[in-house]
Every structure is written in structure tokens, then in C-alpha cells.
Amino acid sequence: MSKRKTLVVGVGLTKFVKPHSKNWDYPEIGLEAARNALEDAGINYQLVDAVVVSHVYGESTSGQKAVYGLGLTGIPIFNTNNNCSSASCALMLSKILVQSGDYKCVLALGFEKMDRGLTVKWNDRLHPSQAHFDYMRKLGVSAENIPSLESFTSDVLKVYAYGAREHAKKYGTTKEQHAKIAYKNHYQSQYNPKACLQKVFSMQSIMSQVICAPITLAMCALTADGGAAAVICSEDFMDKYNLKSKAVEIISQKMVTDLPSSFNGSLLSIGGYDMAKKAAQDCFADSGLSIHDIDIIELHDCFACNEVVNYVNLVVDGMLTLMVDWNLKDILLVLLGWHSVPRLLISSEEMLVYGK
């Protein structure tokens, strides 16, 4: 039996701001994102028949608190927490709910209120990522904290920095290539009024302030406060409310957690290399498409080197030079043009869903 279609018919964002820089709380953040998505879809909250909320920091049922601002309609509200992939999980679960046929219109909502750096809130129990950090040390990575960083942030950064070093050895990636990725991403921020930092940085300033080589400060995603939401619906719902002109179909979305190969002696694997590859392969198998059908890829770029690693991982060896060493402004203009006609949403759900 062919699967029911799932369509995104509205999206909304708040502006992202540095932690502690604005006096707002998560219910306001969530509400603003949700309202923006509903407004974009042009539908009333009364038509939503379930909400899947994602956040990492905060108490249980924070989702209900945020969504109740839209009204008390009694619909199911699910909370999901999966580190960097939390928002994609909310999207995926919303899609599955619609696909089940039991729900016609589901709101996927994500919000976060963070600290500077990543923080650990529960110190009386085993951290879920500990096995990964221990394994990283077993492979020779120093246990010493990166100066001025809290130990969890330090370990997360090391996962990617040491993975990038292994990648450089294997593929000859250079620090200039990492810097070009960060340059491109910062350059793009000037066109995005919702971005936390809207500033173009020179290659020279990007390459200064090394935190843990090859990662420099300007190559890190900032921690930030903000929210995002999407309205997902069935084909019947789309037709009934005349939403076809806004609809983008989710052709395939897959999630992968650790594989036996995550612990195969490679620092790249600890950072999610194999999981990302499998997620993409699963999407291709599910959709019947191949890499040659893809017009644009949007990657998890928590650190510039992670984007580089996944270019090679998801695309093909040799593509890296083509993508990174071209005239970046030209590439950007092409990418910005393509953004308006997305054909496939790929979610590479590899990041830190650690729990071994």
C-alpha cells in the first residue's frame, strides 16, 4: 500500500538571540514560533489535532505550557528531547502521526532557552554521552578540559575537532577549507534577519581564536534562545483548506542512532559519520531517488568541520574541493535561488543521540 502523503503547509521562526540577552521565557518563545507557523499556513489553531514539541533544556511538559497559550483544546501534546536532533524528531513524529491517518493536521514545535556553552543539569547520575567520551579517550584524546569551557562543552567540541583531524589525515582537508565553510555561513547570515549573529567575518578573523584545532570560535554554532515551528498535514486537509500553493511534501525522513560501527576505532564514527551516511542511504532507498536528484543539501553545521565531513560523506569524494573552493559568493547566490524550490527534505539525524 502506498504511504499517505505528508505536507508542510506553514513554517514559523522567532529571531534567535544570545542566551541571557533578552528577557523572555520559553512559553513566549514557543508561542511566537507556533503563531508564526499557523499564520504562514493561514489556519486557526482549532484545526490542529496534535502537537509534538521538542526542547532539550527545561522541565517535563514544557511543551504543554507553551502551547496552552494558543488555547486549551484538549488535543494530545507530546514532548520529545533528543539533543541536536530534537526539532527534527518533532517534525518526524508529526509526519508519522499524519501518515497514520489518525491525525490530519499536526504542529511540530521546537524551542530552547540555553546557557552560554552546553550545560549539564543532572550531576547525580551517569551522563548519556559518557560512553562516547570514554571511548574517545581510549582512542587517545586527552581528558584535559579545553580552557574556559565547561567539561561537557569541551568534550562535545573535542568529538568534532578530533574527528576533523582524522578526516584531514584521510582526505587532506585543510584549515582554509574549514574557514571557507564558516565564511560562507556567516556571509549568509546577513540575509537572515532571524539569525543570532548577522555579521560577515573575514577569513583572517575566522582563522584566529583557535579553541581546539581545527575549530576556531567563528566555526562554532553559537548557543542561542529561539523557537521554530511547522504545520504538517495530510493531502485531504491540504485540499479542504486550499493550501496546495504553500505545500512542500516530505518525501522521506529517516532517523538513525548508534551502530556497532560507531565504536570501531574511528573518531569520525564517534561523531556520527556512519549514522549520517546510513540516514541518507535510507532516505534514498525509501524515496527511490539518488544523490543526482538533489538540488540542495542542508547539513548540520554545529561546527564548520562537521559540514565538511558530511559533504564528503553524503556526496562523493572529490566534491569537497568543488564545493568549498569555488567562488563562495557565486555558490551562495545559486543556493539562495534554489532555496525557494526545495524538492526533498533530508534530515541527517546523526548528532549526539548518544545513549549506549
Ligand SMILES: CC(C)(COP(=O)(O)OP(=O)(O)OC[C@H]1O[C@@H](n2cnc3c(N)ncnc32)[C@H](O)[C@@H]1OP(=O)(O)O)[C@@H](O)C(=O)NCCC(=O)NCCS
Ligand atoms: C563556542 C562557545 C563555547 C562560545 O561560547 P561563549 O564562550 O559563551 O561565547 P559567547 O557566546 O559569549 O561569545 C563570545 C564572543 O564571541 C562571539 N562568537 C561566538 N561564537 C561565534 C561564532 N560562531 N562566530 C563569530 N563570533 C562568535 C560572540 O558574538 C561574542 O562576541 P561579543 O563579545 O562581541 O558579543 C559556545 O557558543 C558553544 O558551546 N557552541 C557550541 C554549541 C554546540 O556544541 N552545539 C551542539 C553541537 S552538536
